Amino acid sequence: MRKFNINVNGTMYEVDVEEVGGDAPVRPSVQAAKPAPKAATPKKQTPKAAVVEGQVDIKSPMPGSIFKINVSENETVEAGQVLLILEAMKMENEIVAPQAGTVSKIMVNEGVSVNTGDQLVIIE
Incomplete structure:
Protein backbone atom coordinates (compact mmCIF):
# COMPACT_ATOMS: atom_id res chain seq x y z
CA MET A 1 0.00 0.00 0.00
CA ARG A 2 1.12 3.54 -0.77
CA LYS A 3 -0.39 6.60 0.90
CA PHE A 4 -1.10 9.87 -0.89
CA ASN A 5 -2.63 13.17 0.21
CA ILE A 6 -4.99 14.61 -2.38
CA ASN A 7 -6.57 18.09 -2.29
CA VAL A 8 -10.03 18.28 -3.90
CA ASN A 9 -11.69 21.71 -3.88
CA GLY A 10 -9.87 22.70 -0.69
CA THR A 11 -10.56 19.44 1.18
CA MET A 12 -7.59 17.17 1.89
CA TYR A 13 -8.05 13.40 1.55
CA GLU A 14 -5.63 10.70 2.61
CA VAL A 15 -5.70 7.95 0.00
CA ASP A 16 -4.29 4.43 0.29
CA VAL A 17 -3.47 2.86 -3.09
CA GLU A 18 -2.70 -0.82 -3.36
CA GLU A 19 0.03 -1.74 -5.81
CA VAL A 20 -0.82 -4.79 -7.88
CA GLY A 21 1.06 -6.59 -10.58
CA GLY A 22 0.05 -6.95 -14.23
CA ASP A 23 -2.96 -5.21 -15.74
CA ALA A 24 -5.19 -5.48 -12.67
CA PRO A 25 -7.06 -2.28 -11.80
CA VAL A 26 -5.92 -0.12 -8.91
CA ARG A 27 -8.37 -0.10 -5.99
CA PRO A 28 -8.02 3.10 -3.97
CA SER A 29 -9.22 3.30 -0.39
CA VAL A 30 -10.32 6.86 0.40
CA GLN A 31 -10.64 8.32 3.89
CA ALA A 32 -11.50 11.95 4.56
CA ALA A 33 -8.71 13.73 6.34
CA LYS A 34 -9.09 16.88 8.37
CA PRO A 35 -9.70 19.80 6.03
CA ALA A 36 -6.70 22.07 5.68
CA PRO A 37 -7.28 25.50 7.20
CA LYS A 38 -8.05 28.05 4.54
CA ALA A 39 -5.73 30.99 4.36
CA ALA A 40 -7.36 34.37 4.59
CA THR A 41 -7.30 36.03 1.20
CA PRO A 42 -6.51 39.71 1.39
CA LYS A 43 -9.22 41.84 -0.13
CA LYS A 44 -8.26 44.65 -2.42
CA GLN A 45 -9.25 47.90 -0.81
CA THR A 46 -10.31 50.37 -3.46
CA PRO A 47 -10.52 53.90 -2.11
CA LYS A 48 -14.03 55.27 -2.34
CA ALA A 49 -14.85 58.92 -2.79
CA ALA A 50 -18.01 60.38 -1.35
CA VAL A 51 -20.36 61.55 -4.08
CA VAL A 52 -22.35 64.67 -3.29
CA GLU A 53 -25.52 65.93 -4.88
CA GLY A 54 -24.93 67.10 -8.43
CA GLN A 55 -22.08 64.66 -9.05
Missing part, protein backbone atom coordinates in the same frame (compact mmCIF):
# COMPACT_ATOMS: atom_id res chain seq x y z
CA VAL A 56 -22.25 61.53 -11.18
CA ASP A 57 -20.39 58.43 -10.00
CA ILE A 58 -19.27 56.31 -12.96
CA LYS A 59 -18.68 52.71 -11.90
CA SER A 60 -17.16 49.72 -13.63
CA PRO A 61 -19.83 47.66 -15.40
CA MET A 62 -17.65 44.52 -15.27
CA PRO A 63 -14.37 43.21 -13.88
CA GLY A 64 -11.29 44.00 -15.93
CA SER A 65 -8.26 46.23 -16.06
CA ILE A 66 -7.90 49.89 -16.96
CA PHE A 67 -6.22 49.96 -20.37
CA LYS A 68 -6.19 53.70 -21.06
CA ILE A 69 -7.46 56.88 -19.39
CA ASN A 70 -8.48 59.51 -21.97
CA VAL A 71 -9.30 62.42 -19.63
CA SER A 72 -7.70 64.26 -16.74
CA GLU A 73 -9.09 65.82 -13.58
CA ASN A 74 -10.76 69.24 -14.03
CA GLU A 75 -11.26 68.53 -17.74
CA THR A 76 -14.63 69.45 -19.28
CA VAL A 77 -16.31 66.51 -21.01
CA GLU A 78 -19.34 66.13 -23.26
CA ALA A 79 -22.07 63.50 -22.97
CA GLY A 80 -20.92 60.34 -24.76
CA GLN A 81 -17.22 61.26 -24.65
CA VAL A 82 -14.93 58.29 -23.98
CA LEU A 83 -13.45 58.68 -20.49
CA LEU A 84 -11.41 55.51 -20.35
CA ILE A 85 -10.95 52.08 -21.89
CA LEU A 86 -11.65 49.02 -19.74
CA GLU A 87 -10.11 45.78 -20.96
CA ALA A 88 -12.19 42.73 -20.08
CA MET A 89 -12.03 39.26 -21.62
CA LYS A 90 -9.51 40.48 -24.24
CA MET A 91 -11.96 43.16 -25.41
CA GLU A 92 -11.60 46.92 -25.08
CA ASN A 93 -14.76 48.51 -23.64
CA GLU A 94 -15.30 52.25 -23.84
CA ILE A 95 -16.57 53.87 -20.66
CA VAL A 96 -18.34 57.07 -21.70
CA ALA A 97 -19.60 60.13 -19.87
CA PRO A 98 -23.36 59.83 -19.26
CA GLN A 99 -23.70 63.62 -19.28
CA ALA A 100 -21.69 66.76 -19.90
CA GLY A 101 -19.68 68.13 -16.98
CA THR A 102 -16.25 68.44 -15.42
CA VAL A 103 -14.15 65.49 -14.28
CA SER A 104 -13.73 66.10 -10.56
CA LYS A 105 -11.90 62.89 -9.62
CA ILE A 106 -10.33 59.93 -11.41
CA MET A 107 -10.35 56.99 -9.02
CA VAL A 108 -8.15 54.55 -11.00
CA ASN A 109 -4.81 54.41 -12.77
CA GLU A 110 -3.87 52.69 -16.02
CA GLY A 111 -3.04 49.03 -15.54
CA VAL A 112 -5.00 48.46 -12.32
CA SER A 113 -7.62 45.74 -11.99
CA VAL A 114 -11.18 46.69 -11.10
CA ASN A 115 -14.27 44.76 -10.09
CA THR A 116 -17.88 45.31 -11.04
CA GLY A 117 -19.16 48.40 -9.23
CA ASP A 118 -15.76 49.94 -8.46
CA GLN A 119 -15.66 53.72 -8.82
CA LEU A 120 -13.85 54.88 -11.95
CA VAL A 121 -14.59 58.59 -12.45
CA ILE A 122 -16.67 61.28 -10.74
CA ILE A 123 -18.17 64.03 -12.89
CA GLU A 124 -19.83 67.20 -11.61
Whole structure:
Protein backbone atom coordinates (compact mmCIF):
# COMPACT_ATOMS: atom_id res chain seq x y z
CA MET A 1 0.00 0.00 0.00
CA ARG A 2 1.12 3.54 -0.77
CA LYS A 3 -0.39 6.60 0.90
CA PHE A 4 -1.10 9.87 -0.89
CA ASN A 5 -2.63 13.17 0.21
CA ILE A 6 -4.99 14.61 -2.38
CA ASN A 7 -6.57 18.09 -2.29
CA VAL A 8 -10.03 18.28 -3.90
CA ASN A 9 -11.69 21.71 -3.88
CA GLY A 10 -9.87 22.70 -0.69
CA THR A 11 -10.56 19.44 1.18
CA MET A 12 -7.59 17.17 1.89
CA TYR A 13 -8.05 13.40 1.55
CA GLU A 14 -5.63 10.70 2.61
CA VAL A 15 -5.70 7.95 0.00
CA ASP A 16 -4.29 4.43 0.29
CA VAL A 17 -3.47 2.86 -3.09
CA GLU A 18 -2.70 -0.82 -3.36
CA GLU A 19 0.03 -1.74 -5.81
CA VAL A 20 -0.82 -4.79 -7.88
CA GLY A 21 1.06 -6.59 -10.58
CA GLY A 22 0.05 -6.95 -14.23
CA ASP A 23 -2.96 -5.21 -15.74
CA ALA A 24 -5.19 -5.48 -12.67
CA PRO A 25 -7.06 -2.28 -11.80
CA VAL A 26 -5.92 -0.12 -8.91
CA ARG A 27 -8.37 -0.10 -5.99
CA PRO A 28 -8.02 3.10 -3.97
CA SER A 29 -9.22 3.30 -0.39
CA VAL A 30 -10.32 6.86 0.40
CA GLN A 31 -10.64 8.32 3.89
CA ALA A 32 -11.50 11.95 4.56
CA ALA A 33 -8.71 13.73 6.34
CA LYS A 34 -9.09 16.88 8.37
CA PRO A 35 -9.70 19.80 6.03
CA ALA A 36 -6.70 22.07 5.68
CA PRO A 37 -7.28 25.50 7.20
CA LYS A 38 -8.05 28.05 4.54
CA ALA A 39 -5.73 30.99 4.36
CA ALA A 40 -7.36 34.37 4.59
CA THR A 41 -7.30 36.03 1.20
CA PRO A 42 -6.51 39.71 1.39
CA LYS A 43 -9.22 41.84 -0.13
CA LYS A 44 -8.26 44.65 -2.42
CA GLN A 45 -9.25 47.90 -0.81
CA THR A 46 -10.31 50.37 -3.46
CA PRO A 47 -10.52 53.90 -2.11
CA LYS A 48 -14.03 55.27 -2.34
CA ALA A 49 -14.85 58.92 -2.79
CA ALA A 50 -18.01 60.38 -1.35
CA VAL A 51 -20.36 61.55 -4.08
CA VAL A 52 -22.35 64.67 -3.29
CA GLU A 53 -25.52 65.93 -4.88
CA GLY A 54 -24.93 67.10 -8.43
CA GLN A 55 -22.08 64.66 -9.05
CA VAL A 56 -22.25 61.53 -11.18
CA ASP A 57 -20.39 58.43 -10.00
CA ILE A 58 -19.27 56.31 -12.96
CA LYS A 59 -18.68 52.71 -11.90
CA SER A 60 -17.16 49.72 -13.63
CA PRO A 61 -19.83 47.66 -15.40
CA MET A 62 -17.65 44.52 -15.27
CA PRO A 63 -14.37 43.21 -13.88
CA GLY A 64 -11.29 44.00 -15.93
CA SER A 65 -8.26 46.23 -16.06
CA ILE A 66 -7.90 49.89 -16.96
CA PHE A 67 -6.22 49.96 -20.37
CA LYS A 68 -6.19 53.70 -21.06
CA ILE A 69 -7.46 56.88 -19.39
CA ASN A 70 -8.48 59.51 -21.97
CA VAL A 71 -9.30 62.42 -19.63
CA SER A 72 -7.70 64.26 -16.74
CA GLU A 73 -9.09 65.82 -13.58
CA ASN A 74 -10.76 69.24 -14.03
CA GLU A 75 -11.26 68.53 -17.74
CA THR A 76 -14.63 69.45 -19.28
CA VAL A 77 -16.31 66.51 -21.01
CA GLU A 78 -19.34 66.13 -23.26
CA ALA A 79 -22.07 63.50 -22.97
CA GLY A 80 -20.92 60.34 -24.76
CA GLN A 81 -17.22 61.26 -24.65
CA VAL A 82 -14.93 58.29 -23.98
CA LEU A 83 -13.45 58.68 -20.49
CA LEU A 84 -11.41 55.51 -20.35
CA ILE A 85 -10.95 52.08 -21.89
CA LEU A 86 -11.65 49.02 -19.74
CA GLU A 87 -10.11 45.78 -20.96
CA ALA A 88 -12.19 42.73 -20.08
CA MET A 89 -12.03 39.26 -21.62
CA LYS A 90 -9.51 40.48 -24.24
CA MET A 91 -11.96 43.16 -25.41
CA GLU A 92 -11.60 46.92 -25.08
CA ASN A 93 -14.76 48.51 -23.64
CA GLU A 94 -15.30 52.25 -23.84
CA ILE A 95 -16.57 53.87 -20.66
CA VAL A 96 -18.34 57.07 -21.70
CA ALA A 97 -19.60 60.13 -19.87
CA PRO A 98 -23.36 59.83 -19.26
CA GLN A 99 -23.70 63.62 -19.28
CA ALA A 100 -21.69 66.76 -19.90
CA GLY A 101 -19.68 68.13 -16.98
CA THR A 102 -16.25 68.44 -15.42
CA VAL A 103 -14.15 65.49 -14.28
CA SER A 104 -13.73 66.10 -10.56
CA LYS A 105 -11.90 62.89 -9.62
CA ILE A 106 -10.33 59.93 -11.41
CA MET A 107 -10.35 56.99 -9.02
CA VAL A 108 -8.15 54.55 -11.00
CA ASN A 109 -4.81 54.41 -12.77
CA GLU A 110 -3.87 52.69 -16.02
CA GLY A 111 -3.04 49.03 -15.54
CA VAL A 112 -5.00 48.46 -12.32
CA SER A 113 -7.62 45.74 -11.99
CA VAL A 114 -11.18 46.69 -11.10
CA ASN A 115 -14.27 44.76 -10.09
CA THR A 116 -17.88 45.31 -11.04
CA GLY A 117 -19.16 48.40 -9.23
CA ASP A 118 -15.76 49.94 -8.46
CA GLN A 119 -15.66 53.72 -8.82
CA LEU A 120 -13.85 54.88 -11.95
CA VAL A 121 -14.59 58.59 -12.45
CA ILE A 122 -16.67 61.28 -10.74
CA ILE A 123 -18.17 64.03 -12.89
CA GLU A 124 -19.83 67.20 -11.61
